[in-house]
Amino acid sequence: MENQPKLNNNKEIIAFLAERFPQCFTTKGKAFPLKIRIFQDLVARIEELNNVSKTKLRAALRRYTSSWRYLYEIKIGIERVDLEGNPCGKLEQQHVDHAKKQLEEAKAHLQLKKAEQQIKKPKPAAPNAKIPTQQQPKHSPLPDSAHQIVKPIPASSTPSTTMPELKIGQTIKVKAGQKAMNGTVLEFVKNGIRVQLSSGLAMIVRAEHLQL
Structure with missing residues (x-):
């Protein structure tokens, strides 16, 4: 032994x-x-x-x-x-409820992770597309301020669709795959928006994952 x-x-x-x-x-x-x-x-x-x-x-x-x-x-x-x-x-019921909450949070986290990975996938270049000689300027990250506001555009929006500005404490929907979960805006950080889901899970998501 x-x-x-x-x-x-x-x-x-x-x-x-x-x-x-x-x-x-x-x-x-x-x-x-x-x-x-x-x-x-x-x-x-x-x-x-x-x-x-x-x-x-x-x-x-x-x-x-x-x-x-x-x-x-x-x-x-x-x-x-x-x-x-x-x-x-x-x-007992309290054990079942706790396990159910853990499952919901794990599934929500997985769905958001998959959605993030899908967005990061490079799009195939069009045939005969010219490669630019100069690097395109990068978008500035969101300021780390609770007073910053953004205008997210959901996947279902058209170019003419306008959306109200987001604010701290506003109720929104977080899109993960084919599902949308209720959440609340907590703060705006450099790499996205921190939201809290109805299950209690808090996470940072991109603006394109939010819907009103």
Whole structure:
């Protein structure tokens, strides 16, 4: 046991836990809701192996319990399990609500990230297009001021469409893919606009992702 290699990342630690406690941890398929304060049980059981630090074990547990696969299994009335797979308390509504909020925030963040990546993709050059010899001037970033105002143009707008100026505290919609989520303008920063979604998640988005 003393010569076992150190486990240094979440994937290795979770795989180790699934092998050592298969009735509690899994690496694919259905995940079981874990017993409350299972971290203390793990420390007591694997301390003699000396190949997993407490800090990395805690981080791996946090990663495991925040995965979509795990959060989808948090349902009212489902039993939590201990390291041997024994039931040790049913999930309550507050646990289900918390898991639902985590899922909503994770999905919203992923949708916005995909939308940002789509915007950054370079457009193919037109056939026989001339390459400019001089570099085009860059647009100045938004000033870092809560009093700055912008006029975002949503994807559905036409050139003749005008929109009211945005202000701090204004209710808007944040477009992520094909969906639009309710949000509130918090402040204007250099690389975009900080908004807070109705789920409570705050993030920075570009003006073209906002709609009234």
